[in-house]
Amino acid sequence: MIIAPEAVEPPPRTALATAPAGPARPPVPLVLAAGIAAAAAAIPLVYLVVRAAGGGIETMLDILARPRVLEYAANSVGLAAAVTVTALVLGTATAVVLSRLRVPFPRTWLLVSSLPLAVPSYLAGYGWLVTLPAINGFLPSWILLTAVTVPYVTLPVAAALRGASGDLEGVARTLGRGPLRAFFVATWPQVRPAAIAGSLLVALYSLSDFGLVAMMRFPTLTWGINQAYSASFDRAQAAVLALLLVVLALLVVVGERGARGQLPRQAARAVAPRSVRRGVLVALLPVVAAAPVVGVAVPMLGLLSRLLEAQTLRELDLARLLAAVGATVGVAVGAALLAVLLALPVAALASRYRGRLVTVLESVSYLGHALPGIVVGLSLVFFALAVVPTLYQSVVVLVFAYAVLFAPKAISTMRAGLGDVPPRLVAVARTLGDSPIRAWWRVTVPMALPSVGIGALLVAIATMKELPATLLLRPTGVSTLATELWNRTVIVEYGAAAPYAAMLVLLAAVPAVVLSGVRTVAKEEL
Amino acid sequence: MSDLVIDGVSVTHGSTLAVDDVSLRIDRGDLVAVLGPSGCGKTTLLLAIAGLLPIGAGSIRIGSRELSRPGRTVPPEKRGIGWVPQEASLFPHLTVGDNIGFAVPRGRGAASSRERRIAELAELVGLGGLTGRAPNQLSGGQGQRVSLARALAPRPELLLLDEPFAALDTQLRVGLRREVAELLRAQGTTSLLVTHDQEEALTLADKVAVLREGRLEQFGTPAEIYQHPASDWVASFVGDVVELEGRWRGGRVMCALGAVEASAVGFAPADGDPVRLMLRPEWIMPRPELLAHAAAGADARVTAISYAGHDAMVSCEVVGGPSVRMRMATVELPAVGDEVRLAVQRPGLAFPPATPWGDTAD
Numbered sequence: 001m002i003i004a005p006e007a008v009e010p011p012p013r014t015a016l017a018t019a020p021a022g023p024a025r026p027p028v029p030l031v032l033a034a035g036i037a038a039a040a041a042a043i044p045l046v047y048l049v050v051r052a053a054g055g056g057i058e059t060m061l062d063i064l065a066r067p068r069v070l071e072y073a074a075n076s077v078g079l080a081a082a083v084t085v086t087a088l089v090l091g092t093a094t095a096v097v098l099s100r101l102r103v104p105f106p107r108t109w110l111l112v113s114s115l116p117l118a119v120p121s122y123l124a125g126y127g128w129l130v131t132l133p134a135i136n137g138f139l140p141s142w143i144l145l146t147a148v149t150v151p152y153v154t155l156p157v158a159a160a161l162r163g164a165s166g167d168l169e170g171v172a173r174t175l176g177r178g179p180l181r182a183f184f185v186a187t188w189p190q191v192r193p194a195a196i197a198g199s200l201l202v203a204l205y206s207l208s209d210f211g212l213v214a215m216m217r218f219p220t221l222t223w224g225i226n227q228a229y230s231a232s233f234d235r236a237q238a239a240v241l242a243l244l245l246v247v248l249a250l251l252v253v254v255g256e257r258g259a260r261g262q263l264p265r266q267a268a269r270a271v272a273p274r275s276v277r278r279g280v281l282v283a284l285l286p287v288v289a290a291a292p293v294v295g296v297a298v299p300m301l302g303l304l305s306r307l308l309e310a311q312t313l314r315e316l317d318l319a320r321l322l323a324a325v326g327a328t329v330g331v332a333v334g335a336a337l338l339a340v341l342l343a344l345p346v347a348a349l350a351s352r353y354r355g356r357l358v359t360v361l362e363s364v365s366y367l368g369h370a371l372p373g374i375v376v377g378l379s380l381v382f383f384a385l386a387v388v389p390t391l392y393q394s395v396v397v398l399v400f401a402y403a404v405l406f407a408p409k410a411i412s413t414m415r416a417g418l419g420d421v422p423p424r425l426v427a428v429a430r431t432l433g434d435s436p437i438r439a440w441w442r443v444t445v446p447m448a449l450p451s452v453g454i455g456a457l458l459v460a461i462a463t464m465k466e467l468p469a470t471l472l473l474r475p476t477g478v479s480t481l482a483t484e485l486w487n488r489t490v491i492v493e494y495g496a497a498a499p500y501a502a503m504l505v506l507l508a509a510v511p512a513v514v515l516s517g518v519r520t521v522a523k524e525e526l
Numbered sequence: 527m528s529d530l531v532i533d534g535v536s537v538t539h540g541s542t543l544a545v546d547d548v549s550l551r552i553d554r555g556d557l558v559a560v561l562g563p564s565g566c567g568k569t570t571l572l573l574a575i576a577g578l579l580p581i582g583a584g585s586i587r588i589g590s591r592e593l594s595r596p597g598r599t600v601p602p603e604k605r606g607i608g609w610v611p612q613e614a615s616l617f618p619h620l621t622v623g624d625n626i627g628f629a630v631p632r633g634r635g636a637a638s639s640r641e642r643r644i645a646e647l648a649e650l651v652g653l654g655g656l657t658g659r660a661p662n663q664l665s666g667g668q669g670q671r672v673s674l675a676r677a678l679a680p681r682p683e684l685l686l687l688d689e690p691f692a693a694l695d696t697q698l699r700v701g702l703r704r705e706v707a708e709l710l711r712a713q714g715t716t717s718l719l720v721t722h723d724q725e726e727a728l729t730l731a732d733k734v735a736v737l738r739e740g741r742l743e744q745f746g747t748p749a750e751i752y753q754h755p756a757s758d759w760v761a762s763f764v765g766d767v768v769e770l771e772g773r774w775r776g777g778r779v780m781c782a783l784g785a786v787e788a789s790a791v792g793f794a795p796a797d798g799d800p801v802r803l804m805l806r807p808e809w810i811m812p813r814p815e816l817l818a819h820a821a822a823g824a825d826a827r828v829t830a831i832s833y834a835g836h837d838a839m840v841s842c843e844v845v846g847g848p849s850v851r852m853r854m855a856t857v858e859l860p861a862v863g864d865e866v867r868l869a870v871q872r873p874g875l876a877f878p879p880a881t882p883w884g885d886t887a888d
Contacts, residue, residue, distance in 0.1 A: 428609060
């Protein structure tokens, strides 16, 4: 999952900050390259609209009025609302405990509370089904989705709490407010934008999720889309459902960007953590440990126990496992390269230039952030069949889908990396005799290179974990770890699925955790 | 090089006029300080000279070569003007040596001439053995030295220094700025130093340009700026002042300290007109033996002493009048309560009286 671009900041005021930024008009080749990237990102949505509207308004309304469709929509919205509210409360509580109380090993706890992000929802679902095969429906979907998405709230709220001015709270206390009221009067307003932006990411994740709800047989829109396309071959219904899902997701993303725009950015003296009695800490342990235990520990234990069973090891088809690893790594590398290629001009443009055109190009390039994987998969199936039939069911379309879905991760990382290169250093290079291009090559590029690498890695990790688009677009005979795990789980072969799940953890989840230790990576990106 | 000529330059920044019709002529080899409070446009002026900002009016030339005029800005890399920004701004991905050698071309085959130049510059700024280090292994003072060496490497015609010592602690600052000034003089480099620190400007520069709200208030030698400020604002900006109300009479100001000889600045008072007399605290001395040939004097009592080590600020209440402050060496300090005879040992400055609203007439 990714963060939306920061709302366009007002231009900095001081002469030093703006002066060496170069010409106000972006160079034409850069705009053209960014335009190509934006056009690529727009293909799935545009083609979905074309396809869904192709049947005519009446057909659309007819499909929307079907009782099953209404049920899917109600389930999607209800699940997303329940998960969002629960994650907001639990994440905020966790953040407050970790940043306001003196807990032993605070950094470790913060890392632990971010772990669920590394676990794809369907992997958590698999880990639970191994132990409790009977669970299904709304309740487990709600609990598990909450567990894996809570960090979207915990991490930004903890960061906002660290940045929030404690002086205000102290003032409120001296004016007669109790600790709790002082927190809500003085600190909550500073934290609220982060909490809301985080919760809306949770809502987007819940709406987009396919793997977990499908494993729990809870019929939401994503499940309905897959059902309509794969099972009943009702492509008109699939398209209309996808469009409905996209509308809901875009509403959430618009709200999220609005909330993020209000994030305060000032340095302030934070509140020092308070010491409390050991008993209080023990009583609060369930709050902090709930998500890591439900989302990570139990599934991993379930996976491990099944993996080490004698039968699993006996029936291990090593060649097939290695083929899946090869396919997974192959598409991940391809997707990372293509995503970086598409992201680079957009990031370069957005980090240095402003204006309506830049904003539009950047926003369109971010579309993949809002589009659920199953929607992109479905739309590209339609697109490939209608426009480039020779590429239908080829790796090219699959890699393109990943690039569209995950290029926003590369854009935001690289945009930050390029933007962090102080304009003053480029100006120094200019006064030392470098032309603009030479200064870019000698100063900007080497300094921003790590962010390009991290962006590529984020895309690769996300690609390895991707399930719904892969299911729709993978060429016959090509299986990734995620699809192998999926195919075995749906036929209740939990033991046979275990090696694939374990490899997925090793290849995707572990690098994600390692990467989260890199200071410049926004944890929400994983 | 030839002289740098800044002719009627205005720079608009956003919607504000940051530099307003400034003209300066900087002679070859001089070290000129641009002094002003923060936000006065001095950094903007520097960026315009470096070619990092376009100008809205006027022109910037070196000799007969035009560098900037409205609509045409020679790019920074074609100007031959070095820039030492605030906070060193070293390239973090390059070593100290490669920072210094950034503008020294890599020769084909023998890299030795480049290496020699880097070593020579590192030696010049006193960082001989550190060329292999990364910038984050340097202290603040060392970082500024590297920044200076890097700017000097391509032998610029003009060096711009933007508050290069502001981020350093006091002791380091005083030592480093003296060293840098000596180095620049020894190299014969024409330099423009931006600072908000009047002591820095007065001690280092051959000439000082005082800037206020984008306009040039005064351009002259440090002594001219301090002893003969062009306005009461410059007078109080570049140093401490003692102000006394009085009346003008034939080249003197009649005030609590007697008839003090003074020159009127910026206006021509008639006898009997009210004026404001400005003195520097060190122009007043408790030296009765001077009174005979001093300009003026009065009896006073010491009310407070603010001790600063090398000198002290002594506050006195003139008998039947206002209180004045004098600065004196701490060798023979009076005590609080002592009666002293004050003498004014040089002519003061007369300005128009303050307006009833308390504003000075600009």
